[in-house]
Amino acid sequence: MQDLTRRKVLALGALGVAMPWVSKASAQERKITVAAYSDIFEDIYKRTVIEPFMKANPGIRVDYMGMPTSAQNLGMLRAQKAAPQIDVCIMDVVVAKAGGDENIYKPVTAEQLPVMKELVPAALIQGVPGPAVTFDALVLMYAPGKFATPPTSWKELWDKKHAGRIAIDAPPNLVGGWTDADCQQTGRRW
Structure with a gap:
């Protein structure tokens, strides 16, 4: 090099x-x-x-x-x-x-x-052999057409009225969720 x-x-x-x-x-x-x-x-x-x-x-x-x-x-x-x-x-x-x-x-x-x-x-994180390339943050996203009012906290997602409508990718997946456009483009479902 x-x-x-x-x-x-x-x-x-x-x-x-x-x-x-x-x-x-x-x-x-x-x-x-x-x-x-x-x-x-x-x-x-x-x-x-x-x-x-x-x-x-x-x-x-x-x-x-x-x-x-x-x-x-x-x-x-x-x-x-x-x-x-x-x-x-x-x-x-x-x-x-x-x-x-x-x-x-x-x-x-x-x-x-x-x-x-x-x-x-x-x-530069102690004990890690190289620099960080990205910093990730988990964010709350929702589909406006699927919620009468926007969720204001993570806690609201556990309300039973949302049963069967919530998707959260587990670590180590960097994709916290999908937008409607992502689902249409990839064929994935909410």
């Missing part, structure tokens, strides 16, 4: 929490394999991060391997420990720490990725 400019290193840093080394696929092209969440995250991340990165860096190809959960990503990394095939992995902080405790991957340091010095302090 020594020949990469600061901008390219910044873009690589945006790709994940594990050590971002670049393997040579050929004399002209380098390849990075990124493992992260599948489904909606994958679609958005490819469109907003990976595709612009590859356009700005035509000599670097990024292959994306989507997995539904961080636990599945960690299982894949464990299986590949003797012969790693993943260069960068984006996962939940608790799972990333578990893999770090097992020495599954190499930590990223500010010496290797100087842009880490510019990150907000919350992005």
